[in-house]
Amino acid sequence: MEHQDRYVNDIEAAKLLSASPQTLRNWRFLGKGPAYSKKGRMVRYSLKSLIGFMESGRVTPEGGGGGHE
Numbered sequence: 573m574e575h576q577d578r579y580v581n582d583i584e585a586a587k588l589l590s591a592s593p594q595t596l597r598n599w600r601f602l603g604k605g606p607a608y609s610k611k612g613r614m615v616r617y618s619l620k621s622l623i624g625f626m627e628s629g630r631v632t633p634e635g636g637g638g639g640h641e
Contacts, residue, residue: 579609579616588622 585606586593599605600615606625608617 578619580619580622582615582617585617585622588619589626 580588582593582596586596589596589606596605596617600608606617607621608615610616
């Protein structure tokens with residue numbers, strides 16, 4: 573199994589996103605946040621979906637200057 577195909581629970585996912593597990597629960601309720609899989613009461617997030625979620629919010633400043641060197 574590839575590394576990105578690994579699944580984690582909401583506590584591990586929250587740590588990776590620097591969020592709280594409650595934030596992930598709220599996002600699921602609101603239909604927001606990263607994609608997840610659910611079997612019964614068990615919720616799991618793939619690392620691939622967590623990375624994709626973070627990449628979807630990526631901001632690339634225009635101009636390329638003004639940064640730290």
